[in-house]
Amino acid sequence: MTLVIKQEKPKSTFSKIVEIISTMASRPSGLIGLIILVFHVTLAITSPLYAPHDYKAIDPSLMLQAPSSEYWFGTDSLGRDVFTRTILGGRTALTVTFFGSLIALLWGGALGIFCGLVGGKIDDVVMRIIDAFLSIPWILAMLLIVSLLGTSTIVLIPALGFFYGKGIVRVARAATHDVIAKDFIVSARARGHGNFSIIWNEILPNVRDAIMVEGAMRWSWMLLGFSSLSFLGFGVSPPTPDWGLMISNARGLMSFAYWAVLAPIFGLSSLIIGINLTADAFAKALGIDRSTKAPV
Amino acid sequence: MQQVVQEIKNLSIGFTSKKGEQISILKNISTTINKGETVGIVGESGSGKSTLALAMMGYVKHGLFTISGECIYQSNDILKMKNRELENIRGRKIAMIPQNAGQSLTPNLKIGYQIDEALRLHTNFKKEDRDVKISELLNKVRLPSPETIAKRYPHELSGGQQQRVAVAMALAGNPDLLLLDEPTTGLDVTTQAHVLELLNFIAKDTGTSMVYVSHDLGAIAQVSDRVIVMYSGEIVLDGPVRTILKNPIHPYTYGLLKSIPKLTLSGLPNSMSGSQPQPGTIKEGCSFYDRCEFAEDKCKINSPELEFVSELNTSVRCFNHKKLHKKKDEDTKSSKKVLRKLNKNEILDISSVSISYAKQKFIEQLLNKIDDTNPTVKDINIKIDKGETLALVGESGSGKSTILKSIAGLIKAKDGIIKFDKNKILSNDLKKRDANYLRAIQLIFQNPDESLNPNHTVEEIVSQPLKLYFGLSGNELKQKIIEVLKKVRLGEFYLTRYPRQLSGGEKQRVAVARAFAAKPDIILCDEVTSALDVSVQAAVLNLLQELKVDFGTTYIFVSHDLAVVKAISDRVAVLYQGRLCEIGPSESVYKFPSHPYTEVLLGAVLEPDPDIKPKLVAEDIVEEKPPEKGCSFQGRCPRLLGQICKTDVPPWQIDENGNAIRCHIKINDLKNQQISN
Ligand SMILES: Nc1ncnc2c1ncn2[C@@H]1O[C@H](COP(=O)(O)OP(=O)(O)O)[C@@H](O)[C@H]1O
Ligand code: SF4
Ligand code: SF4
Ligand SMILES: [Mg+2]
Numbered sequence: 001m002t003l004v005i006k007q008e009k010p011k012s013t014f015s016k017i018v019e020i021i022s023t024m025a026s027r028p029s030g031l032i033g034l035i036i037l038v039f040h041v042t043l044a045i046t047s048p049l050y051a052p053h054d055y056k057a058i059d060p061s062l063m064l065q066a067p068s069s070e071y072w073f074g075t076d077s078l079g080r081d082v083f084t085r086t087i088l089g090g091r092t093a094l095t096v097t098f099f100g101s102l103i104a105l106l107w108g109g110a111l112g113i114f115c116g117l118v119g120g121k122i123d124d125v126v127m128r129i130i131d132a133f134l135s136i137p138w139i140l141a142m143l144l145i146v147s148l149l150g151t152s153t154i155v156l157i158p159a160l161g162f163f164y165g166k167g168i169v170r171v172a173r174a175a176t177h178d179v180i181a182k183d184f185i186v187s188a189r190a191r192g193h194g195n196f197s198i199i200w201n202e203i204l205p206n207v208r209d210a211i212m213v214e215g216a217m218r219w220s221w222m223l224l225g226f227s228s229l230s231f232l233g234f235g236v237s238p239p240t241p242d243w244g245l246m247i248s249n250a251r252g253l254m255s256f257a258y259w260a261v262l263a264p265i266f267g268l269s270s271l272i273i274g275i276n277l278t279a280d281a282f283a284k285a286l287g288i289d290r291s292t293k294a295p296v
Numbered sequence: 297m298q299q300v301v302q303e304i305k306n307l308s309i310g311f312t313s314k315k316g317e318q319i320s321i322l323k324n325i326s327t328t329i330n331k332g333e334t335v336g337i338v339g340e341s342g343s344g345k346s347t348l349a350l351a352m353m354g355y356v357k358h359g360l361f362t363i364s365g366e367c368i369y370q371s372n373d374i375l376k377m378k379n380r381e382l383e384n385i386r387g388r389k390i391a392m393i394p395q396n397a398g399q400s401l402t403p404n405l406k407i408g409y410q411i412d413e414a415l416r417l418h419t420n421f422k423k424e425d426r427d428v429k430i431s432e433l434l435n436k437v438r439l440p441s442p443e444t445i446a447k448r449y450p451h452e453l454s455g456g457q458q459q460r461v462a463v464a465m466a467l468a469g470n471p472d473l474l475l476l477d478e479p480t481t482g483l484d485v486t487t488q489a490h491v492l493e494l495l496n497f498i499a500k501d502t503g504t505s506m507v508y509v510s511h512d513l514g515a516i517a518q519v520s521d522r523v524i525v526m527y528s529g530e531i532v533l534d535g536p537v538r539t540i541l542k543n544p545i546h547p548y549t550y551g552l553l554k555s556i557p558k559l560t561l562s563g564l565p566n567s568m569s570g571s572q573p574q575p576g577t578i579k580e581g582c583s584f585y586d587r588c589e590f591a592e593d594k595c596k597i598n599s600p601e602l603e604f605v606s607e608l609n610t611s612v613r614c615f616n617h618k619k620l621h622k623k624k625d626e627d628t629k630s631s632k633k634v635l636r637k638l639n640k641n642e643i644l645d646i647s648s649v650s651i652s653y654a655k656q657k658f659i660e661q662l663l664n665k666i667d668d669t670n671p672t673v674k675d676i677n678i679k680i681d682k683g684e685t686l687a688l689v690g691e692s693g694s695g696k697s698t699i700l701k702s703i704a705g706l707i708k709a710k711d712g713i714i715k716f717d718k719n720k721i722l723s724n725d726l727k728k729r730d731a732n733y734l735r736a737i738q739l740i741f742q743n744p745d746e747s748l749n750p751n752h753t754v755e756e757i758v759s760q761p762l763k764l765y766f767g768l769s770g771n772e773l774k775q776k777i778i779e780v781l782k783k784v785r786l787g788e789f790y791l792t793r794y795p796r797q798l799s800g801g802e803k804q805r806v807a808v809a810r811a812f813a814a815k816p817d818i819i820l821c822d823e824v825t826s827a828l829d830v831s832v833q834a835a836v837l838n839l840l841q842e843l844k845v846d847f848g849t850t851y852i853f854v855s856h857d858l859a860v861v862k863a864i865s866d867r868v869a870v871l872y873q874g875r876l877c878e879i880g881p882s883e884s885v886y887k888f889p890s891h892p893y894t895e896v897l898l899g900a901v902l903e904p905d906p907d908i909k910p911k912l913v914a915e916d917i918v919e920e921k922p923p924e925k926g927c928s929f930q931g932r933c934p935r936l937l938g939q940i941c942k943t944d945v946p947p948w949q950i951d952e953n954g955n956a957i958r959c960h961i962k963i964n965d966l967k968n969q970q971i972s973n
Contacts, residue, residue, distance in 0.1 A: 182746045182747075183741040183742075183743065183746040183747035184746065184747050184748055184749045186706060186739075186741075186747075187739060187741065187747055187810075188760070189706060189726065190704045190705070190706055190726070190734070190737075190738075190739050191734060191735075191738070191760065191761060191764060191814070192726070192729070192731060192734035192735075192764065193760075193764065201749075201752075201760075202749055205749065205751035205752070206749070206750065206751055
């Protein structure tokens with residue numbers, strides 16, 4: 001049973017966004033996710049303004065100090081302030097993965113819609129090629145790319161964007177398949193609209209939500225992936241602070257300098273949880289049920 | 297005193313809205329189902345009929361809850377029973393047959409196994425007894441050779457056969473009460489008539505009480521002893537079938553019966569204005585007030601109670617029902633004559649068109665050749681005059697939609713030529729068609745939920761042809777949209793609505809507006825009223841007729857409903873398995889002589905009158921594909937002439953009224969045979 005609300009006013013894009021966000025915030029999990037995400041983004045943007053110490057100042061005399069009023073999270077093996085490095089450590093990860101997700105969204109969405117639209121042989125072949133490409137363990141491929149082209153963000157963003165677009169292709173393709181059989185598409189074809197107009201006006205509004213939700217989900221996976229690269233020494237180059245790298249450097253000292261490893265772990269995992277909760281709430285607010293698919 | 301199978305007392309079921317209000321979708325329903333009685337529950341979509349039927353087996357859908365009242369079965373309230381107790385009743389004592397039986401059968405299990413499963417669950421028979429019982433049940437629902445049917449999978453059966461299997465499974469537990477929710481909706485006319493006849497037989501044979509839920513008064517008339525009419529969650533009329541259908545004393549039923557097209561009438565039926573209110577919107581007064589032609593001021597503030605009229609043995613919920621006591625059936629039959637003015641001016645010429653769905657091999661694709669000797673649609677020749685309404689009728693799969701699609705250029709015809717406006721050949725490739733010809737031919741689809749983009753407002757939907765064909769924009773565009781909407785009787789405030797905020801009838805009006813916005817010469821209508829409620833159907837038909845008078849548009853109107861076709865068309869073409877059987881002016885197609893297939897179709901039409909029974913002349917088998925040679929109807933023809941029907945394609949014969957029939961039987965013999973029985 002559907003209840004028709006007769007007096008629904010047309011909504012501007014802005015008020016739609018406001019409505020979606022307020023729906024997301026109306027559940028505790030969504031609210032928590034949003035708060036964490038907003039906190040991290042704000043931190044990433046503003047942290048250089050109030051970071052208490054120089055993130056690269058090495059001082060052997062201050063090696064592995066326990067947390068104190070001067071060094072809130074203690075110091076690391078080179079005597080650098082862990083607190084400063086932690087609040088700065090998400091900046092690169094967030095930037096790279098945010099733009100990486102955008103790229104994944106764009107190419108995955110475009111290719112998925114294309115495959116869904118043309119169907120048949122072309123669809124089969126394209127999907128097979130993508131599957132083949134992506135059956136190579138992504139971390140190996142990433143290592144290859146990074147060792148050939150270096151670890152600059154210009155390399156990392158498109159590379160990550162490429163590897164995380166596969167899921168989006170699938171979602172976009174499936175959503176397009178559902179829409180393509182509907183009579184309003186047949187109707188548009190019969191009127192003589194071109195393919196571009198059909199994609200833009202008829203298909204996109206109906207698949208956009210599913211694609212964006214998938215993109216948001218990919219973002220958190222990509223963050224994990226990027227941090228793993230850093231952890232292996234292929235992400236951010238020292239001395240730039242980065243959680244993955246910090247965890248990697250400090251992990252051997254866990255037993256006597258737990259602060260140096262716990263702080264970045266906390267930063268990374270809270271951000272991933274925040275993005276996940278937000279993406280889930282986003283999906284629910286748009287009326288998409290993701291409960292059957294759990295992130296890896 | 298009759299034995300009561302189930303008693304429903306003061307039942308209200310509802311849900312809590314997002315705003316926290318409690319909204320009823322069933323309001324104070326009280327009625328009883330007697331032993332051996334078949335009760336028809338009729339109402340349009342959203343009137344609460346399915347909710348009521350489900351409550352009768354102790355089931356309340358997720359999100360709904362019982363506000364008050366009870367359903368008494370064997371002196372227990374089944375709505376309060378625990379699942380454990382219900383298991384002993386559901387399927388055993390109270391069984392249900394859902395609308396889409398084909399989908400409710402498990403696809404990968406054999407029919408026999410599924411019936412065995414039902415028997416194991418609902419009876420205490422031993423294995424050997426169950427095997428006997430399976431054959432018995434399949435026999436009872438009159439499936440041919442039960443042994444072979446039992447070994448088949450559901451997809452190897454036709455829709456009608458699947459429905460019979462569902463009936464057999466429901467009968468497994470030998471129930472006291474059988475609930476049927478739209479059991480024949482979606483089946484072909486001939487199949488539907490057969491299934492209804494079977495249900496009648498079973499009701500008599502087993503003495504099972506039945507509750508038959510449907511929106512189709514024709515089907516209700518054939519099976520019910522008693523009819524309950526629901527409107528907006530209330531019972532508005534409850535009485536014997538003949539009283540309800542022949543002397544409907546509630547204004548809604550009265551109007552509804554007037555708005556149904558019937559074979560015995562010519563012209564369009566009167567339409568009822570408006571649509572059923574949404575649950576929760578009626579706060580006071582009679583829920584039918586907005587649409588009622590007998591309404592008075594008191595109806596606006598006071599809600600009528602269900603009142604028992606003893607001389608008619610009927611309960612009615614209306615203050616003014618006395619006004620309707622005297623109005624007998626002549627009155628309910630009035631219908632509008634349709635003005636027909638035809639100028640012989642050919643607008644479309646379909647000649648020798650064949651269409652094939654056969655998959656092309658790669659080589660053939662290269663040579664751009666479609667090779668199929670037995671195509672889905674074959675040898676269609678139809679000329680259509682400007683301003684004419686040509687109807688294509690036939691059962692599902694007869695190729696009606698396929699022909700429309702090829703006219704619209706959506707499917708490439710294998711052979712043949714379609715000419716527009718005397719001599720302009722329409723390319724069979726959409727991309728090669730001139731924009732002006734694309735504009736000239738517009739389509740309206742069956743289901744507006746599918747044909748309107750759910751993410752577009754009414755304004756965006758109607759603007760598309762205006763932008764595409766006329767390049768309109770800005771204020772000019774907006775004015776034009778408002779003008780077009782006005783033509784389909786929709787006000788300016790609809791502009792910003794999304795399809796989900798419209799009723800079924802309103803949605804279809806938007807689809808009509810979109811088609812007319814292109815200023816088309818021809819509109820192809822594919823089952824445009826099949827998805828609509830009866831009370832709304834007449835309004836859409838009338839709208840199409842008025843627009844045609846105003847604009848001189850030509851319609852090609854596809855429908856499986858012969859009564860609707862009779863009401864709206866000038867000429868009718870009958871299709872069987874993609875081959876034309878008969879084509880002629882509609883008055884003569886509905887008169888004898890008829891092609892034997894037309895005769896079968898006409899015989900199976902269900903009139904909303906318990907005294908007009910359908911004639912079941914042919915078997916309701918479904919053929920997979922047309923025969924290779926001979927007459928397309930040979931497999932089911934009740935008048936099969938002989939070997940010649942299997943070898944030679946029958947010739948066209950034309951009777952004195954200009955009605956062309958394709959049959960080997962001489963046209964006069966056909967007429968004599970048909971009149972004599
Ligand atoms: N896309 C398709 N591919 C293959 N066969 C089809 C397709 N569409 C329809 N058919 C077949 O063509 C026949 C005619 O179908 P259709 O034109 O839809 O009939 P109708 O509109 O009269 O119900 C049916 O046998 C149907 O199964
Ligand atoms: S009570 Fe009044 S409004 Fe309601 S059906 Fe009767 S006459 Fe019409
Ligand atoms: S040609 Fe033969 S099979 Fe076909 S309709 Fe006539 S009698 Fe029946
Ligand atoms: Mg069809």
